[in-house]
Amino acid sequence: MESGEGQRGKAGEDEVMLWSWGAGSDGQLATGTLEDQSLPQPLRSIPSSHPVSHMACGGAHAIALTSNRKVFTWGRGTHGQLGHGDLGSCLKPKLVDFLEGFIIHNISAGWNHSGFVTDTGRLFMCGDGSFGQLGNGDNQSHSLPEEVLFFLSKRVDQVACGMRHSLALFRSGSHGSSIYGYGSARHGQIGVQLSRHRRIIIIPEVILGFEDSRIVHVCANGDHSAALSAHGQLYTWGKGFNGSPDCHQPQVFTSSLTFSQVALGWNHTLLVSDGQVYMVGRMLTHVHRSTGEHLDSKMPFFHGKDSVGSLVLKRITNLIGERVVGVAAGAEHSAVVTDNGTVMAWGWGEHGQLGLGDTDDRISPQRVGLGSKGSDSCPLLRVFCGSGFTFVAKHVLDS
Structure with a gap:
């Protein structure tokens, strides 16, 4: 599931900085209700004094990191993934008090767990640990x-949370x-045989194969993992x-x-190269409710020769x-932002997540x-996808 830097002015009290839509059954849309929304909803539930600079969206919860390094969470909290010290869900963003003494620079949301990395490289995690995905033995x-004590002598740069792995x-x-x-590790998603x-x-446990590669980004979703090198090389x-095996x-x-x-869905991977979007895998594993057909079989592609295993890279021609x-992937839907501020989405739409x-x-x-106040005249937008919901944030440039 990335942004530029420059001059920032003070946000006005009536300025919309965040939109959400899709599944809302656990409060993950931050609208204050449990209703799904099929159209973007402008949000003012995070004070304008805390403009959002980055987000992470999981199974049914979300994390927002603000430009002044505050952390807010909301949505499903039944496993403690919101980090508030209880198992309650939140219909609106709530400050994570525990992290107030730290400067957080990286966040990630899995299906029911969350990760937070400080500016000094300390890693904190909360939520579901039933598969060992919190890393403390x-x-x-x-x-x-x-805190993940295993990493006390190391400096963590990024954390990535999948469905049940990290x-x-x-x-x-x-x-x-x-x-x-x-x-x-059932499907190999932690990279260790x-x-x-x-x-x-x-x-x-360390994943072998990166000793001579400078990795700049890791991501996880479902039972998949991926990494990008500084030279633009993809590992999966x-x-x-x-x-496929x-x-x-x-x-x-x-x-x-x-x-x-790179962005990972449950059954597809999205890649950006020179401003164009490519896909590997199948976007929709289910069949159309009316026709019984696999929708992605009809999706217009350019098929390339590039491949991983038996899979072929496909260029999405409509873009x-x-x-x-910017690119993001949910369970089975995808979204992009173009350089003129246009937001586009496709894939599974059952909850209005498009x-x-x-x-x-x-x-x-x-x-x-x-x-x-949307994308028609606002190029500084970023998009984030949870399993069945979507957020767009107006990027606030650091001063």
Whole structure:
């Protein structure tokens, strides 16, 4: 699931900085209700004195990191993933008091767990730990952020939370990187080959293969993991797409393209190269409710020769002519932002997560209207997807 820097002015009290739509059954839309929304809803539930600079969206909860490094969470809290010290859900953003003494610079939201990295490289996690995905050597869940003690002598750069697993990235000098995986390992998503009867790792283990690569980004979703190198090379591992075999160790995507962004869904991967979007895997695993057809079989693609395993890279042709600057993937829907501030979405739409005013699926990118203060004249937008919901944030530039 990335933004520029420059001059920022003070946000006005009536200025809309955040929009949400899609599934709202656990309060994940921050609208104050439990209703789904099929059109973008302008939000003012985070004070304008705390403009959002980054977000992370999980199964049914969300995390917002503000420009002044405050952390807000909301949505489903039944496993403690909101970090408030209880198991209650929140219909509106609530400050994570525990993190007030730290400067947070990286966040991630999994299905029912969350991760927070400080500016000094300390990693805190909370939520569901039943698969060891909190990394502290047990299967306990925690409702307050707890430091991952394994990394006390290391400096964590990024954390990525999947459905039941986690990744932690470290920079090893100026040229190499280390990635550790922990949690559910059934499909190879933590990048470590295990014995036949060992399905989880409760203490982080290093993933081999990155010693000579400078990794700049890691991501996880569902049972998949991916990493991007500084040279734009993609590594993937985890559950196989389209019935292909699971991969228990990182494999390099064979491509002549240089990738700048990657986003993982449950059954597809989105990639950005030179402002264009490409896809690997199947976007919609279910069939259309009316026709019984797989919708993505009709989606217009350019098929390339680049591949990973038996899968082929596909260029999404409907975005030709648009230069994409941001990309996000939910369970089975996708969204992009172009350089002129246009938001487009496609895929699974049952909960309104495409923001098009209905619950239909779409086989190709469709423009999302954000209203009078929306994307028509606002190029500084960022998009984030949870499993069945979407957020767009107006990017606030640091002063």
